[in-house]
Amino acid sequence: MLKTLMVSLNERSYPITIGENTLNTFEHFQLKSGQRVLIATNQTIAPIYLADLTTMLEKNGIKTDHVIVPDGEQFKTMETWNTILSALLKNNHTRNSILIALGGGVIGDVAGFAAACYQRGIKFIQLPTTLLSQVDSSVGGKTAINHPLGKNMIGAFYQPQSVVIDLNCLKTLPQRELSAGLAEVIKYGIILDADFFTWLEHHIEDLLALDPKAMSYCIYRCCELKAQVVAADETEQDLRAILNLGHTYGHAIEAELGYGNWLHGEAVSVGILMAAHAARQLGCFNENDITRIKDLLMKAKLPVSRPKQMSTQSYIAHMLRDKKVLSGQLRLVLPTKIGHVEVVDNVSQDVVLQSIDNVA
Structure with a gap:
């Protein structure tokens, strides 16, 4: 049941891949052996998917680091955004590094905004694990954090290099x-x-x-x-x-x-x-x-x-x-x-x- 479609934006075009077990298939990620990635995820998702994803990437020659942040809309904040940026800096990631957002809409939005800002923009990949993020927030390049006075008021339009949707992730969704x-x-x-x-x-x-x-x-x-x-x-x-x-x-x-x-x-x-x-x-x-x-x-x-x-x-x-x-x-x-x-x-x-x- 593997399906793919393109978001057509000239040089910023990218594929969306939809299927089962797609998180275990390296080809969908559009990565090359020798590249470095930082996986940004949350405390709920990390115990379920982080180890297997890391193993798959490293078997294919990808050097991986990760950062785990709290889970929930209340953590879609400047503090969480800064935590991801700090992880990129502490691990000496460069402009050639790639940020992977593993989680729902909050992780996708905050990590995407961090990618847009780090060294004025690095590539990132969306791995949405909730239905809401799979059908909506992972597609289209809207990245943001919330402010106490308004939702999504601080952010950027910044497109991912790919979106990989795994239907099996929905089996762990409340x-x-x-x-x-x-x-x-x-x-x-x-x-x-x-x-x-x-x-x-x-x-x-x-x-x-x-x-x-x-x-x-x-x-x-x-x-x-x-x-x-x-x-x-x-x-x-x-x-x-x-x-x-x-x-x-x-x-x-x-x-x-x-x-x-x-x-x-x-x-x-x-x-x-x-x-x-x-x-x-x-x-x-x-x-x-x-x-x-x-x-x-x-x-x-x-x-x-x-x-x-x-x-x-x-x-x-x-x-x-x-x-x-x-x-x-x-x-x-x-x-x-x-x-x-x-x-x-x-x-x-x-x-x-x-x-x-x-x-x-």
């Missing part, structure tokens, strides 16, 4: 993390592919059961859709903003409650519903499609009610720090039908507040 990844999967259907959304309605149980054939198709389709958008708008000047459906609301939840208390995908799930309600208030989305989205999110074991401890008004300050804001005016990605979204300027705070209240 149920909650699997569901969180499905929020991003569902997002792709809403924004870009109505047929894929319908496919998800019929196969969500297969994905929850980690059916290899269904999961392979799902991950490939999500990566394919994202690759098309990234190729058209690498640095989010226009089209790429549509990939943020639900994220303006979701990031507000994460920042207000403290990073890691709600998983990113859980916050995005609620944010997608809020965006759908905002679109309905503006007359560009219908109630039946809201019901379809809510039903699919529920089947994926995702939250469909906003956090009770968070007031409606508390969302606004966080949303006004969103990267899509222009001249103090809220811009939201809103669905017009399943399979299509628009970036809508100057959305009134009244509409936003009502959309939040509707997801009680």
Whole structure:
């Protein structure tokens, strides 16, 4: 079931490889004997995969070092970023070294940002181990760390040299993390592919059961859709903003409650519903499609009610720090039908507040 596709960005193009046992296959890494790598991973992933990965690389003539950082969104910080940079320096890595990000979205984002900054840029490889990182964050070159005042506010667009996705990694993923990844999967259907959304309605149980054939198709389709958008708008000047459906609301939840208390995908799930309600208030989305989205999110074991401890008004300050804001005016990605979204300027705070209240 090995599948490959390219992210087409001229000289920065790179392959995505999807299959089983891909982490054990040297050819997928696009490395050469004699090169040096630093593997950045976390305390959860290291005991499962680090030893085997290191053995495989060293058998193929790769000199390896590693750095292990804490696990969780709350550690997507400047301190963790600095820990990775310090490991590169202490081990005398050069501009020819390669940084390998082994883990979920947090590791991928922080290690990618470290790669972008170390000696003004070294190559890096994404080895995503969670569904969310496999279908979304490992592809497209968005790297970042969080700030107490906003998520992903410090970072760079910096593309990997390859992405290697191993379906077997999902077997060690907790149920909650699997569901969180499905929020991003569902997002792709809403924004870009109505047929894929319908496919998800019929196969969500297969994905929850980690059916290899269904999961392979799902991950490939999500990566394919994202690759098309990234190729058209690498640095989010226009089209790429549509990939943020639900994220303006979701990031507000994460920042207000403290990073890691709600998983990113859980916050995005609620944010997608809020965006759908905002679109309905503006007359560009219908109630039946809201019901379809809510039903699919529920089947994926995702939250469909906003956090009770968070007031409606508390969302606004966080949303006004969103990267899509222009001249103090809220811009939201809103669905017009399943399979299509628009970036809508100057959305009134009244509409936003009502959309939040509707997801009680």
